[in-house]
Amino acid sequence: MPLSLSDPAWYPIASSDDLPFRHVYQGQLLGRELAVWRADDGNVNVWENRCLHRGVRLSIGINEGQELKCQYHGWRYANRSAGCTYIPAHPADAPARRIENRKYPVREAFGLIWSAANDDQPFAPFEGSEGHNWFALRPMPVAATPDDVVAGLMRLAPDDQPADILPNLAVKLGSAIFFVQPVDADRSVIRGLLPEKPADEITALRHYNEMLSKLRDRLERAAAKKPAPKPLEPTYEKVSVELSTMPDIAVPRGNTLNVVVKRKWQSGDGVIGFELADRDGKHLPTFQPGAHIDVHLPNGLVRQYSITNGPGDLLSYVIGVKQEGASKGGSKVLVETVREGDVLAISEPRNNFPLRRDATRTLLIAGGIGITPLLSMARFLDKSSLPYELHYFVRSGDTVAFQSELEVLHGSVDTHVGLGRELVKAKVTELLGPYQFANHVYICGPGSMLEMVQETATALGWPDEAIHFEYFQNTKPVDASSAFDVELARSAMTLHVPAGKTILETMRDNGLTVASSCEQGACGTCLTGVIEGEVDHQDVYLNKTEKASNTCIMTCVSRAKGERLVLDI
Amino acid sequence: MITLYDFELSGNCYKLRLLMSILDLSYDIVPVDYFPGRENRADWFLRLNPFGQLPVLKDDDLVLADSGAILAYLAKKYDPSGQWFPDDPAVTAEVLRWHGVADGITGSSAAARLALSYGHDYDIPRAQREAHRIFRLMDEHLWFGEKQGRDWLCSPAHPTTADIACFPYVMLSEEGGIARQDYPALRRWTDRVRRVPGFVVMSGIFPAGRALS
Ligand code: FES
Numbered sequence: 001m002p003l004s005l006s007d008p009a010w011y012p013i014a015s016s017d018d019l020p021f022r023h024v025y026q027g028q029l030l031g032r033e034l035a036v037w038r039a040d041d042g043n044v045n046v047w048e049n050r051c052l053h054r055g056v057r058l059s060i061g062i063n064e065g066q067e068l069k070c071q072y073h074g075w076r077y078a079n080r081s082a083g084c085t086y087i088p089a090h091p092a093d094a095p096a097r098r099i100e101n102r103k104y105p106v107r108e109a110f111g112l113i114w115s116a117a118n119d120d121q122p123f124a125p126f127e128g129s130e131g132h133n134w135f136a137l138r139p140m141p142v143a144a145t146p147d148d149v150v151a152g153l154m155r156l157a158p159d160d161q162p163a164d165i166l167p168n169l170a171v172k173l174g175s176a177i178f179f180v181q182p183v184d185a186d187r188s189v190i191r192g193l194l195p196e197k198p199a200d201e202i203t204a205l206r207h208y209n210e211m212l213s214k215l216r217d218r219l220e221r222a223a224a225k226k227p228a229p230k231p232l233e234p235t236y237e238k239v240s241v242e243l244s245t246m247p248d249i250a251v252p253r254g255n256t257l258n259v260v261v262k263r264k265w266q267s268g269d270g271v272i273g274f275e276l277a278d279r280d281g282k283h284l285p286t287f288q289p290g291a292h293i294d295v296h297l298p299n300g301l302v303r304q305y306s307i308t309n310g311p312g313d314l315l316s317y318v319i320g321v322k323q324e325g326a327s328k329g330g331s332k333v334l335v336e337t338v339r340e341g342d343v344l345a346i347s348e349p350r351n352n353f354p355l356r357r358d359a360t361r362t363l364l365i366a367g368g369i370g371i372t373p374l375l376s377m378a379r380f381l382d383k384s385s386l387p388y389e390l391h392y393f394v395r396s397g398d399t400v401a402f403q404s405e406l407e408v409l410h411g412s413v414d415t416h417v418g419l420g421r422e423l424v425k426a427k428v429t430e431l432l433g434p435y436q437f438a439n440h441v442y443i444c445g446p447g448s449m450l451e452m453v454q455e456t457a458t459a460l461g462w463p464d465e466a467i468h469f470e471y472f473q474n475t476k477p478v479d480a481s482s483a484f485d486v487e488l489a490r491s492a493m494t495l496h497v498p499a500g501k502t503i504l505e506t507m508r509d510n511g512l513t514v515a516s517s518c519e520q521g522a523c524g525t526c527l528t529g530v531i532e533g534e535v536d537h538q539d540v541y542l543n544k545t546e547k548a549s550n551t552c553i554m555t556c557v558s559r560a561k562g563e564r565l566v567l568d569i
Numbered sequence: 570m571i572t573l574y575d576f577e578l579s580g581n582c583y584k585l586r587l588l589m590s591i592l593d594l595s596y597d598i599v600p601v602d603y604f605p606g607r608e609n610r611a612d613w614f615l616r617l618n619p620f621g622q623l624p625v626l627k628d629d630d631l632v633l634a635d636s637g638a639i640l641a642y643l644a645k646k647y648d649p650s651g652q653w654f655p656d657d658p659a660v661t662a663e664v665l666r667w668h669g670v671a672d673g674i675t676g677s678s679a680a681a682r683l684a685l686s687y688g689h690d691y692d693i694p695r696a697q698r699e700a701h702r703i704f705r706l707m708d709e710h711l712w713f714g715e716k717q718g719r720d721w722l723c724s725p726a727h728p729t730t731a732d733i734a735c736f737p738y739v740m741l742s743e744e745g746g747i748a749r750q751d752y753p754a755l756r757r758w759t760d761r762v763r764r765v766p767g768f769v770v771m772s773g774i775f776p777a778g779r780a781l782s
Contacts, residue, residue, distance in 0.1 A: 062778035
């Protein structure tokens with residue numbers, strides 16, 4: 001029977017023992033090469049054995065526990081989703097969205113790892129599998145066709161005890177079952193199982209190993225005399241051009257997904273942790289360190305919260321919510337009315353705060369709830385054994401959020417408690433030091449602190465590109481008193497923006513659909529290109545250089561200085 | 570003072586750089602242009618080693634050739650722990666046996682690599698077949714070793730020069746067109762070797778990720 005590339009049957013492709021932690025196993029099924037690896041959370045990944053970007057085999061990659069790193073070029077793929085989390089040398093070090101390696105279905109059962117060419121059939125245990133404590137034999141690769149190997153196994157049966165042929169290239173010989181893994185048209189692996197662990201394991205393993213070695217030698221001698229069948233020719237899926245091109249700064253809003261609040265807890269004074277998981281227990285989309293999700297609140301508001309997770313940790317997202325004064329409608333609703341078991345809609349993760357992993361020095365400075373994106377960054381750096389310093393400024397000792405998560409980090413983590421304004425500034429000055437090449441600082445916290453750190457860094461000679469920040473909200477007063485015209489170049493429309501109305505609102509009033517999220521100039525969603533006219537920037541999203549370039553605008557708060565703006569929309 | 574006559578891309582020279590790095594020895598390097606310059610055939614080199622083979626190691630006035638022999642020398646002289654080339658006669662025999670296997674790997678895997686990448690005139694299919702024969706045996710040896718709690722080629726609970734001698738041309742086999750897909754236990758062993766403290770890389774041989782602590 002000729003092998004089919006699309007055969008949906010499940011075959012064993014490895015033994016459980018083949019996958020120790022931090023190792024990448026190289027497998028093959030029906031001509032497709034596979035990189036198979038166990039993440040630190042126990043999850044087994046079966047992926048196409050190619051780095052999507054350069055085509056290098058992933059089985060020579062480094063298993064870092066939650067991510068697999070392509071050894072030659074440094075691309076990284078996350079546990080579970082196979083999503084790319086890092087492209088070296090990209091200006092923002094951010095991957096195009098949703099680049100995922102090809103994944104294959106996987107099950108670990110009976111001491112073996114099983115996979116199939118596609119998802120067409122659910123995994124089903126083999127007949128008679130229940131009620132035994134299956135014991136895996138040493139696998140035996142054979143350079144012969146799977147059919148010939150099955151026939152060879154059948155002939156091992158004594159005359160009075162003929163072998164049973166089972167579905168999917170399996171043979172039952174006495175109480176032992178031998179599965180033939182169709183590696184390719186001309187190659188197989190015999191994977192045997194005994195129904196119970198033998199009393200003397202080594203002797204039993206040696207016995208079967210000798211028997212199968214002899215069979216292999218016979219089969220290979222016979223195969224050498226026959227014309228070899230043509231190997232299967234799987235097509236290797238390349239990344240589409242659209243996906244492999246780099247994303248714009250503002251990523252359009254993706255689909256929302258529903259998640260269930262799995263856990264809600266108090267983490268430090270005034271910070272409530274929320275663990276959000278897929279309702280069916282599936283993994284959530286890949287995210288990058290520093291990424292956030294939009295959370296759609298029961299009262300109709302949408303708010304951004306940073307994901308605190310480490311790399312490849314995709315079974316739930318953990319966010320931290322600051323219990324603010326009554327004015328903060330968003331957080332208040334989450335803290336007061338959302339309970340464990342409730343379902344929330346969230347966006348796919350987006351990243352406005354990309355982390356470089358080629359720095360010689362990485363300084364992370366957090367104020368209060370600003371710890372959340374920096375915790376995620378620290379976890380990524382930690383897993384990659386890259387050095388970093390995390391400094392966490394809090395008002396008092398019991399306001400430390402995510403304390404236990406911080407304690408297990410290996411980098412240098414310092415908490416600074418209850419320092420006054422001047423002392424914070426002095427400390428930050430000392431931490432930053434004069435700028436040196438390939439140093440990067442990341443800041444997240446309250447507006448006043450962000451500005452102080454940025455100013456201090458600039459004064460010490462740090463260039464804009466080395467100062468990375470994320471605001472949680474824009475607390476600056478917005479001056480909406482101007483009135484002007486906007487020409488929408490691509491939509492061929494001219495609109496008048498009156499005082500008291502934003503560009504975004506005006507566009508919406510005129511029937512345009514435009515993306516927004518925070519509507520306070522903090523999240524980056526509404527970023528639009530500017531073709532002509534001078535922008536009156538009022539956001540906290542763009543950095544000084546970007547603002548000075550006069551090529552982009554946050555339409556939710558910013559306005560025109562003159563009478564007219566031409567936008568690329 | 571130790572001097573290594575070295576060709577950067579030679580697995581046999583790398584064996585010595587690897588052990589000297591593990592033992593934290595300092596040494597000088599005299600680069601020998603083995604390819605494309607064929608400097609190993611030059612008169613000055615043949616006076617050092619009439620066999621015309623790299624590596625050669627000079628320790629003060631002592632001149633030594635053959636990577637396996639030099640590994641044993643370095644370990645016996647400079648490894649105070651005595652682990653890398655143990656004194657126990659039975660273990661010495663084991664280590665020397667694997668040094669012999671290492672020569673077989675050089676004669677097959679490295680030969681195929683030289684033929685494919687350096688234009689040497691060898692019978693490539695024959696060299697590849699022989700490498701596969703050796704790798705099969707090594708994989709079986711290492712697989713049963715894992716089942717019996719042995720991580721290395723020889724019986725002690727730590728690596729020896731045997732592991733260093735066999736390692737480079739196993740790692741470089743793909744350059745000779747010899748895939749290691751069929752040898753999962755051999756692949757796991759190469760991860761363990763790459764985690765030995767003091768491990769250094771060479772072109773084509775990368776470090777493994779950190780072990781789970
Ligand atoms: S919508 Fe968030 S910056 Fe404009």
